[in-house]
Amino acid sequence: MKDPETGASSAPHGASGGSNVPNGAGNSAKNGLGQHGKTVQDAQGGQSGSEERRFDQNPKKRARRRRRGKSKQSAVPAENALSAAAPVSPAEPGNPSAKSAKKRRPNRYRRRGRSGNKAPAQNAEVNAAAAQAQPLVAPQPVIRDTIRKENRHAGAGLYAALDLGTNNCRLLVASPTRPGQFRVVDAFSRIVRLGEGLGATGLLNENAMNRAIEALKICRDKLDSHDVRRARLIATEACRQATNGEEFLARVKEETGLDLEIINRQTEARLAVSGCGTLVERETDAVVLFDIGGGSSEIALIDVSERRSPRLAEHIIAWTSLPVGVVTLAERFGGRDVTTDNFAVMVDHVAELINDFTERHKLGDLVKSQNFHLLGTSGTVTTLAGIHLGLERYDRRRIDGIWMQNDDVTEMTSRLLSWSFDERVANPCIGADRADLVLAGCAILDAIRNVWPSQKLRVADRGLREGILTELMSRDGAWRNRWLRPSA
Template structure:
């Protein structure tokens, strides 16, 4: 999978279909002779709104446009049970940018999902209707199982093929998923490898909710420990713990979240965040311990000033680290691979695989393929 970011696009009126779009009846050419269509995946979470637009390429795809904005849709949700007007306004404005990109790129197939904040909020359905009215976008609220499956599919290309399995974690704003998976080949459908999920657990906690409960700006060793204890207690009920521990020496962790990419950026000493160096980076257990110690020793102001953290994550990063530590307390793997990818990539793979784009002879060159 290659990324080719492109900025631009302004809000405009349009509607985007999130269901499969059938080929035009006027186009009688077989799939191998049609221009490659563009696909899109949108993930509206508790903290972020993210969009990818991509086209099939080789056995994967190339990202031709991307958008990400921190909107904090779930801000205050744990206290009130509702999405606030200010948070919904921020999310709608970000979604208008996404709508413009979908329109300008003439996307043929898209899946637009909303996760924990909209699942949990009393007014989640009302917000989804508001989005449809104001932007024309039809968001789909997915359950936690679907969220885990999509994250696994998006990240499985980074699994070590020599490992006997992988513990994938996705630390979100309002929920976090831990997935035990085995990477498999792509099979007859072609494309990226697939994920055979052996077991998973979804924790009703994310960086936003945990930071709101325990404080995110002034974090002491004691308050950090309380956060770790809370998360670790949630994993006690994971029924696959014993089976995983029995082969822990042959597994590695694979993390997707702003938390783990921040850890990698700090470890690498990057003067600014660089996805090309972070995505796929390996961290040893001792290196993770060292980075966590560095972050705990920083003041809130120092975290703001750090080029790989910044003001938008300074009050959330330690809550994310506590979630990771709660997982590592149960499953102390010696290796952790970092993924700057996840749900959206999993959506794109699903859409393209359903269309059969990796089945031969789809990629036979033709004159019309000029995207």
């Protein structure tokens, strides 16, 4: 049969092609023929054959055969070894001799079916059929951990806590995560000074109530925008003390639709403790936790030396609520221009209130232990921590849980006393809203430190809202239900 390009005779596809290679080489060449082989030139006749030799794809196997002398090329005479081993390209047009064709070294690692190594039509049809039979997307295996993760987030619901205090209006919306913890979805905080002038008149004034209602309307809109499963809305000292406190809450319900409850001092102290449970470490023996508010200050004595339950509030052995906060103390003694003598008078006033707390020594010798410390949750201690760190702007992530040594607290208080009102306003951790209140808070803190001296203070940027969320989720079984293994 004539080759259409060279005019040389060629054997039918798959035949030996009339090669004069000795028997050993001929058998080897014959055994090496295949649909995916490379065309080799006849060793003596110089005719282009259609025989194809398959190169071994395993380099280690090929090297092993060469070492043993069993390679296919071993039976080819030396003068014909090159022509038998190296495939050549077809002869150039106009040159009938296949010997004159340009030889090209084979790429032994070239994958079959690529350009330059064409597969026969029969093999192409097989590959096309196999590709058509193979599914486009492999089915994904069902992983039980993935199902559990989806179930944890499905139907978990959101929880909300609103705290309307003497100085601030705060809101938190969160979803439960790991046991004892939650992820904040939405938050709001605004200084409204609801208790402004309360100490002098015993009433909530109109401007203060208007500011509070405007903030509560924002809270209402945020609550309406979320699918809240449980919520608790509380009011504290300002509404407790004010003669028109109940009347104000009725107005709040009419104008905003929010139904707030006035909680007692014991509940307020318990919620403050519940919100700080994760900040009391395992090796701790005792803690004095305090929450310096706008109109009152709660103090709780906590003993965890004998046992430890998940709910820190169960370890309260004594508590008190001082009828003084940063707003009421600043209004009584002045908070704008505070001298050293004026500051000492404020400290003495708070100390007298603490002396009325008859159970203040109930912790006994535990306060002398190395595992005793103070735990403060209020704007006063977070402000001191921000100044101590030299923050250019307040960052809760760096403040919450930080430890401060007793000398550091003393130094920060002295620095604040040395600043003028304008310098306090200029500090990014204080600002205009707290500049006239921060030293009153420091006076309350100093009185607490004098009664329960400790070498270290832990700062908590959390409080009643976190305590409300913790109790709601715990009572609702949110953490237990989210971590139950789903039934098969």
